[in-house]
Amino acid sequence: MKDFPRLIARFAVENEDNFEVITVYDHKIQREFLDKNSPVLNSISSIYTTATWFERKMRDDFGIKIAGTYDNRPLIHHERFPAIYPMRKEFQEQEVSFSQYSPYKYETVKGEGVFEVPVGPIHAGIIEPGHFQFSQEGERMLHLEVRHFYTYRAIEKSLEGIKLLDSREIIEKISGNESIAYQSALFNIIIQASSIKYDDKLKKYHCLLLEIERIIHHLTDIGFIPNDAGFGAALSFASQLSEDTRVFLKKISGHRFGFGSIEFETKEYDANMIENFLNTLEEKVKWFENWIMDIPSLWDRFDTTGTLNKKKARKYGVVGVVARASGKKVDSRDNDFYKKYGFILQNESVGDVGSRFKLRIKEIYNSIEMIRNFIDEALHVEQPKSFKDGEYMSFVESSIGELFMFVKLKDGLIERFYARDPSFINWQALYLMMEKDIIADFPLINKSCDLSYAGSDL
Amino acid sequence: MIKFWKKRLQNPISTKNLEFNDELKEIKKELKSVIAKRFAGSLAIRMVSSGSCNACEAECNALSNPYYDLERLGIHFVASPRHADAMLLSGVVSINMYHHVLDAYHQMPQPAHIITLGDCPLLEGTFKQNFAIKGAKSLNLPISHHIQGCPPEPKEIIKGLLEFIKNPKDF
Ligand code: SF4
Numbered sequence: 042m043k044d045f046p047r048l049i050a051r052f053a054v055e056n057e058d059n060f061e062v063i064t065v066y067d068h069k070i071q072r073e074f075l076d077k078n079s080p081v082l083n084s085i086s087s088i089y090t091t092a093t094w095f096e097r098k099m100r101d102d103f104g105i106k107i108a109g110t111y112d113n114r115p116l117i118h119h120e121r122f123p124a125i126y127p128m129r130k131e132f133q134e135q136e137v138s139f140s141q142y143s144p145y146k147y148e149t150v151k152g153e154g155v156f157e158v159p160v161g162p163i164h165a166g167i168i169e170p171g172h173f174q175f176s177q178e179g180e181r182m183l184h185l186e187v188r189h190f191y192t193y194r195a196i197e198k199s200l201e202g203i204k205l206l207d208s209r210e211i212i213e214k215i216s217g218n219e220s221i222a223y224q225s226a227l228f229n230i231i232i233q234a235s236s237i238k239y240d241d242k243l244k245k246y247h248c249l250l251l252e253i254e255r256i257i258h259h260l261t262d263i264g265f266i267p268n269d270a271g272f273g274a275a276l277s278f279a280s281q282l283s284e285d286t287r288v289f290l291k292k293i294s295g296h297r298f299g300f301g302s303i304e305f306e307t308k309e310y311d312a313n314m315i316e317n318f319l320n321t322l323e324e325k326v327k328w329f330e331n332w333i334m335d336i337p338s339l340w341d342r343f344d345t346t347g348t349l350n351k352k353k354a355r356k357y358g359v360v361g362v363v364a365r366a367s368g369k370k371v372d373s374r375d376n377d378f379y380k381k382y383g384f385i386l387q388n389e390s391v392g393d394v395g396s397r398f399k400l401r402i403k404e405i406y407n408s409i410e411m412i413r414n415f416i417d418e419a420l421h422v423e424q425p426k427s428f429k430d431g432e433y434m435s436f437v438e439s440s441i442g443e444l445f446m447f448v449k450l451k452d453g454l455i456e457r458f459y460a461r462d463p464s465f466i467n468w469q470a471l472y473l474m475m476e477k478d479i480i481a482d483f484p485l486i487n488k489s490c491d492l493s494y495a496g497s498d499l
Numbered sequence: 500m501i502k503f504w505k506k507r508l509q510n511p512i513s514t515k516n517l518e519f520n521d522e523l524k525e526i527k528k529e530l531k532s533v534i535a536k537r538f539a540g541s542l543a544i545r546m547v548s549s550g551s552c553n554a555c556e557a558e559c560n561a562l563s564n565p566y567y568d569l570e571r572l573g574i575h576f577v578a579s580p581r582h583a584d585a586m587l588l589s590g591v592v593s594i595n596m597y598h599h600v601l602d603a604y605h606q607m608p609q610p611a612h613i614i615t616l617g618d619c620p621l622l623e624g625t626f627k628q629n630f631a632i633k634g635a636k637s638l639n640l641p642i643s644h645h646i647q648g649c650p651p652e653p654k655e656i657i658k659g660l661l662e663f664i665k666n667p668k669d670f
Contacts, residue, residue: 119595127630137630139597162599165578167546167559170596191595192550195631210625217554217650261557280564287561297652298554495553 047358047371050445050461051085051095053103055130060103065434065445075105084110091357091469102128102197117190120145127198148186150176155183158480162191169494173483180479185472192498200458205231205428205448208455213300216462216496221247221254222439223460223496224303226446229435234450235425242420245382246307249415250290250299251437252408256322257286258440259401259408262491266398267333269485270342275333282325289318306421315416319409330402343395347474347486350392357470361442361463363490366400367392373438382414383407397489428453439463441493462496526657527572533664534573538584541573542664544614545583545607549600550593550632554650555617559587561653574660580604585612585643585663591619591632604640612643614663617650624649 046066053075054061060075062082075082082099084107086092096107097116104126107113115122121139125132149157161172170191176184196215200208212227213220225247232239264279287297293310294302302308333339349359354367364371368390375386387403389396430450437444442463449457467490474486534542548556559576562569569575577583580603592600604611613635618624620635628634635642646659 117595121598122594125630134630135628137594139594162596163547163603167548167556167576169548169551169553169556170599191599192548192590192593193595193631194550194591194593194626195629198631199629214552214554214625214649217552218557220552220554261560277565280561281566284561284564284566298557298650300649493553495551 045355047355048085048089048091049358049443050447050459051092051099052447052459052461053099053105053128054449054457055103055128060105062099062105063447065447080105081108082106083108086110086112089358091466094465094469102126104129114146117193119190127195132198145188147174147188148184149174150183152178154178161188171494175480175483177480180481182475182478182480182483185475185483187468187471189468189494190498192495194499196499197458197460200455202454204454205234205450206424208458209301212460213303215460215499216493217298218258219254219439219441219444219462219493219496221250221299221303222437222444223446224299225251226435226437226444226460227448228303229437230433230446230448231425231428233433233435234428234431234448237422237425240420240422242417243305243307243422244378245415245417246420247303248379248382249412250294250302251439252412252415253286253290253293254299255440256405256408257283257290258491259405260286260326262488263329263333263398263401263405265488265491266343266394266485267339269488270339272336272339275329278329278332282322282329285318286322305424307419309419312416315412319412323406323409326402326405333398340395342482342485343398344391344393346394346478346482347489348391348393348477349470349474351390353470353473354392357466357473359442359467359470361438361467362397362400362404363467363470364442365389366396371443373436373443379411383410394485394489441491441496442467444496460496460499462493462499464492464494464497467492468497523567523654523657526654526661530572530574530657530661530664533661537664538573541575542585542660543575543577543583544585544587545577545580545603546587546589547580547600547603549588549590549596549620549635551590551617551619555589555619558650558653558656559589559616562656567653567657569657580606581608583607583611585614587614587616588620588635589616591622591626592635592638594631594633597633597638600638601640604638612663613640614644614646614659615642616646616656616659618647619649621645623647 046068049065051064059077060080062073064071082105084096093112099105100107101115101117120142123137123140155178158175158177162170172188174186175182213224215223260279260283264276267275291297349367351368354364354369360371365388370386372386374384385407389400432449435446445461447459615635622628622634626632644663648655
């Protein structure tokens with residue numbers, strides 16, 4: 042189990058005379074070449090459960106047949122999706138008509154007294170669309186199927202054939218609350234493909250923005266989690282802090298979500314203003330932490346709810362907050378650069394809602410500390426004019442978890458773009474957290490993971 | 500709990516320091532009286548996200564924080580389209596959401612209004628029409644009002660709602 046490589050991504054690229062399936066693990070990359078006329082890929086889903094979505098996606102995108110899988114259902118091709126394989130190069134349609142309705146077969150548990158509860162795609166709250174199908178035995182959840190890809194916007198396809206620098210405008214809007222992470226991942230690729238040096242000052246500025254994005258995400262969640270357990274006052278308090286931090290992000294980056302901020306120059310900012318803001322924020326978070334820790338009825342709901350143990354976390358290769366709350370030490374920031382500026386890998390061990398809540402608070406403190414160290418002078422770097430053709434990959438720790446991005450450049454244009462949002466992996470492990478709980482706990486558990494729909498659907 | 504009440508007594512009002520507070524106060528005053536007149540005291544909104552990047556939803560969630568606190572003006576987000584006067588539609592209307600948006604609309608009591616939120620639904624921003632992006636116009640439903648921005652800030656959403664309330668087309 043120790044040397045079990047972690048599956049990071051599995052996706053296809055269309056070459057002139059074959060389909061190339063690239064599988065990225067934490068320590069190796071594997072390539073398989075498939076015949077273009079009748080592409081068949083051997084499934085690895087019996088070893089890696091999370092390979093399932095990757096493979097179903099390839100099936101829908103390219104029409105690659107998956108052999109030896111237990112799940113041959115469509116992923117992106119919903120009930121009225123036309124019979125097309127949009128990621129094939131030959132597909133160039135800008136408009137398609139709907140096809141006949143064909144129902145989707147949900148994974149369900151059958152038995153006497155077992156019933157299903159469908160939820161979605163439109164939810165009661167203000168949230169993105171997605172579908173959850175519960176198999177229930179009274180209150181007890183027997184199974185949950187997560188079905189997404191309602192926000193599928195064909196972003197991978199729409200980036201093909203455009204210049205690398207022109208892709209920034211779309212990529213920053215793949216998943217709004219991870220915008221800075223996406224921009225950073227792309228910037229990394231821009232640096233690799235050009236001959237410019239990633240100046241430390243610039244890098245520090247980018248990392249500073251990324252940590253602010255993370256703080257906002259965590260602050261939002263530490264308000265919503267108690268709120269979903271029936272304690273609204275926490276949300277009122279924490280949502281003020283996240284609003285303050287958004288206003289702060291706008292002061293530094295020019296935009297409340299940091300759109301367009303990962304650039305070749307840093308904005309001028311006032312170090313004192315940042316210092317003051319961080320001090321006040323830190324103090325308020327500490328107060329909040331003391332307050333919440335002191336409410337036993339909340340911890341009755343948080344503790345032992347939605348548990349993902351370490352063994353399963355490893356088996357499913359989950360990433361980010363979910364992984365670290367279960368005691369898995371994965372964080373893309375775990376490197377010398379970040380450590381130099383005060384990064385300390387935070388983790389918890391139990392893997393329940395309470396662990397994820399506590400982890401988020403710990404990470405806020407660490408992010409505040411790092412931002413203090415990232416403060417530096419303003420800088421302007423010349424924008425590169427040309428890029429070398431080739432394949433590039435980058436990893437960034439978004440506020441949800443490890444984000445993986447792949448770009449292949451050909452004749453100076455994007456030939457293939459692929460991004461694996463941390464949510465794409467974690468969504469597939471969500472059902473594991475439901476096994477011992479009742480349906481009323483679902484919003485709480487879901488919120489404690491706070492995954493992105495838009496990022497995973499693309 | 501004691502700690503909490505102590506803090507409440509020390510800092511009773513949280514909206515004090517925001518720079519746009521005065522402006523907001525004006526909007527709020529105006530909004531309240533129009534809603535009372537036109538929507539019998541409350542405007543019920545059903546938010547439908549049809550393929551957005553989630554920043555537009557985040558800004559709508561921010562409307563409930565104590566700085567904006569939309570509910571105290573009589574505007575509230577409801578959990579079902581059957582309770583709604585207006586649908587606040589964000590996102591590009593993706594191929595997989597198209598029919599669900601229509602379904603939600605047809606569940607609303609008439610007269611039902613659609614307010615489009617952000618640059619996405621009218622395809623005015625980054626995302627342009629493609630085989631997976633249909634746009635709100637393809638729904639062939641009357642759109643009563645549009646709030647632009649990417650994403651529109653909470654303050655702009657409040658202003659936009661005010662404009663809608665003052666002058667909803669097809670009213
Ligand atoms: S309008 Fe902008 S912020 Fe809103 S969903 Fe679209 S891309 Fe995101």
